[in-house]
Amino acid sequence: MNDQKPNEPFDELMRRALRDEADRIEPADALPEIRARAHAQRQPAARRPWLLTAGVAALGTAAAVGAFTVFNGSDDVANDGDSVAGPGTTTSASSLPQGQTPSVTKSAPSPVPATLPPSTSPAVKTTTQPTDRGKPEQSVTSAVVPVYWLGQQVGVPKKSAAKLYRTWAKVSGHPAEEAVRIMTTKQPNDPDYYSVWRGAAVNSVTRSDGVVTVDFKQLPRTTLAPDLANVATQQLIYTVQGALSDDSSAVQITQQGRAGQKLFGQVDTSAPLGRAQAADVQALVWITSPTEGAVTGSKVTVEGTASAFEATVNYQLTNLKTRETKKSFTNTKEGQKFSPFAFSVSLTPGPWQIEAYLISDADGTITNTDSKTIEVK
Incomplete structure (x- = not known):
């Protein structure tokens, strides 16, 4: 016991130093930090489905753009x-x-990261899947x-x-x-x-x-x-x-x-x-040009298609203001089957109604008709 007394001043000095250091430390509430860390870990997982879905949509849209034009039968012009x-x-x-x-004309920028690990890269689904x-x-x-x-x-x-x-x-x-x-x-x-x-x-x-x-x-x-x-x-x-x-x-x-x-x-x-x-x-007579509401010059060419008895298509044009009338007939290229027809007339300015129609060979009544209203300048 007497051998330890010389060391007491040193021991006491160390204890006081440790107590002073401990007294300067203020404990902090760690709960907010823990919550922040947990939120930071959850955030990427919460956003990932949206990122992948948007990325798939954008990539699929871009991959599907192509060229496509339809022309039906012998008609090679989109008249209307x-x-x-x-x-x-x-x-x-x-x-x-x-x-x-439509899903193809504009594609949103893909938010998918450029360096996704292979195991988490989304499978690209195109619109032809x-x-x-x-x-x-x-x-x-x-x-x-x-x-x-x-x-x-x-x-x-x-x-x-x-x-x-x-x-x-x-x-x-x-x-x-x-x-x-x-x-x-x-x-x-x-x-x-x-x-x-x-x-x-x-x-x-x-x-x-x-x-x-x-x-x-x-x-x-x-x-x-x-x-x-x-x-x-x-x-x-x-x-x-x-x-x-x-x-x-x-x-x-x-x-x-x-x-x-x-x-x-x-x-x-x-x-x-x-x-x-x-x-x-199908209607047996169509006017394909001019279209409804078209504005034309005085020389008007009317085109259409018809399935007509003896290849005969009748027509009448009426000025809706002056009641001036022009009436005649034309022929399709072939009879009794759908075939093109055309005729040209000179018209005075104003609104005109064009009518093309078929007449029954049995009783002379009108059986099929199509009409367009145009403005002649």
Whole structure:
């Protein structure tokens, strides 16, 4: 014991020094730091699904852009251009239909990091990735597609009698899908044409094994007479096949992936539907140029197509202000089959109505007609 006394001053000095150092240390609440660290660790995981999803969408969109132009039959000009489905309903290569957002014309910058580890890199899905209903059509920046409408058949007593009339539209995105969207949601520029597909909402158009599937989020709920329902169904089939440049593939109509609904209360959609003969559903005479509302010079050339008895197409032009009338006939290149016709006239300034029509060889009544209103300067 006595041997330790000489060391007591040193020991006491060390104890005091340690106590002084400890007294200067103020304990801090570590909970906020712990929470901050935990939040920092969770943040990347919370953002990752959004990053990957946006990245996949952007990459898939960029990969799908291609070139696609449709011309139906012998017609190699998109006659109606931007005015085909009414103001603001069709597009040029640099503008889009109002209310439509095709998935291909603009792609957002991908937020996916450039150096993702291989194990976490997203799989790129393009717009041509097969689905359970088939392969989606390729997206495009610009295309010209046919859109079919209904028109009342002249000379038929039934109010439900209608035939198909074709117009043209410029679209971006998926050509057939956009053509169907115009057909179901827009008004044609020509007041003589109409659609009974209002209320329908197209979802997608896919292809597999010779069948084109048109899936709708919602089919039209209108119930029609059987003959009108059949022609309205062909309106969809002709529009889709024309946009795909394929008149041989049958069309399967589904609602949210399910077939079998009675379209317009009449048409069985449980199996794919084929294209009807043109003579059974198409109007027998169309004016393809000039288009409705066109502004022209005094020399006007009228072009069209018709399936006419003895190849004869009658026409009448009427000045809607002065009631001046010009009336005559022309011939198609071939009779009793769809064939082009054309004629030229000189008109005075003002609004004119052009009518082309067929006359029954049996009783002399008008059986089919098409008309356009133009302004002559």
